[in-house]
Amino acid sequence: MGFIQQLINGLELGNIYALMALGYTMVYGIAKMLNFAHGDIIMVGAYTLSLVMTNVGMPPIIAILASVVVCSILGVVIEKIAYKPLRNASPLTVLITAIGVSYFLQSVALLIFGSNKRKVESAITMQGISIGSLELTGVSVVTLGVTLIIMIGLTLFIKKTKLGKAMLAVSEDKGAAQLMGINVNQTISITFAIGSALAAIAGVLFVSSYGFVGPYTGALPGIKAFVAAVLGGIGSIPGAMLGGILLGIIESLSKAYISTNLADAIVFGVLIIVLLVKPSGLLGKVRMDKV
């Protein structure tokens, strides 16, 4: 495969990472917490898709909608039950809780579906296209298109709508936002809902290109997406997109040209180097410590 083909593969993977990283980054920006359970929401989305498509026999589009709805509700419920009582707790407590939620989702999936991976039919039935010598599968065309639309939509949503501005305000200063009449709890819930919906879409795209889902499917992509979010500067939305895409391209190129086994190590190495040069990520804000 040529270099351009590898680049496109990387772009496809990177876009999926970017979608997940967006969820991480939005939740981090607003709740100042690392939502380790985000990766497992991807898994839930993928399972929902497969259940609705194969067991209920609905068309793919309805299955996708169902998984978006299920994940959004799940995200909000998790936030209400597990994270809301910890609003003022130390970051470490919240982190451990998030890990607890992640274990919870994994073990529930394990109990329901067993440890065997489940085959998922691709929800995307589009034909592939070829430009010159390049072969683009239907999945990669849809992935690239969908993420582009979502990213533009999300940027517009945050910049232009009242709700989006409220999110920015809450992430900037919770107390001041509340004084301005913003319903902070509601805003946080909506952020979790949007983040989880993005995770569901990422899950759909992810299983469409890999074809299998298991209880631990979300774990490694979740960590990589987290790395992508940190790489771009956690809390920054353009940063998450950039970080995700960069990560995907680096991973795919190092798999192709350096070593398949060491690809993960290279990805993490790049993260470390970037953080050492720019300690708050590529597009992150530098915060000063005040006395």
Place this chain on the structure above:
Amino acid sequence: MKKLLNKKNIISIVSAALIYILITYLVSSGILSRHYQSLLVPIGVNIILAVSLNLTVGFLGELTLGHAGFMSVGAYAGCLFTVYANLPVYIEFPIALMIGGLVAAIFGVIIGVPALRLKGDYLAIVTLAFGEIIRSVVTNLEITGGAGGLKGIEKTSNYTIVFVIALITIVMISNLVHSRHGRAICSIRDNIIASESVGINIVYHKLLAFVIAAFFAGVAGVLYGHNLGILKPSTFDFNKSIEILVIVVLGGMGNILGSIISATIITLLPEVLRGLSDYRMLIYAVVLIAMMILNTSPKFAEFKENIASKLKGKRSKGKGDGNVTIRG
């Protein structure tokens, strides 16, 4: 100078001796089944890991997610030494422990110097990344046996050795914490700007805590390897680091006794819940979430205070009751 044989020290020494005698009695009389006997070494290893991680997370106040990485580096270094050096066990094993600890400490310096410039969540992700890099590299090296693992390690670890080394770890870390350096380390946790302005060398003390923690993680790794007889890179993944962190947090950050108790409970828990094997992880997850929520709820804190004051009459300083706040 305080007297070396004060009341507190005597109680500690006597209780350590009693625990050892109790374990020996339980093992020799056969009350403890073979299965539970096999858990004694893992409990000791987890105690060493938890107490050492407590130094960075609880006392220094820096969140690190790469403790399993240090453990794996130490384990491979020590076990490779005993596999390739053919010395008598009583010479070989102490050297292996030292090698494991020192190699892990060297990695601690290599990783700590750049990483400790970062704070909070960024430090957490960088240590996580280092842990994963170590695991990937170990999986792909030939000398370490790759993904199949390093085989043929002598099973030297027994509960006496582990008990002694865990005891040494506990004594060294609690002495460190109560020393001048330890107070400097705690002051960094409490307020970094204030401690910098009274002239504490932040970089040195952060690195000191980090490297000592890495050293003991390496020692624990060597013990672990010589208990199982095989080392697999997949053991030392991100979940292992999380497990140690959970032990520290459940035991109470900045509380060494808490780490010891919680390491024992967390190691025994899967075995106690063996009958419910399918629901084990589920219960674990629910307990974890519930503990975290309860620990932060003010009502539960009050309840705990009440119980403690009833039990003790008067609590000495409320230090290390699991509610130490950590900077983000």
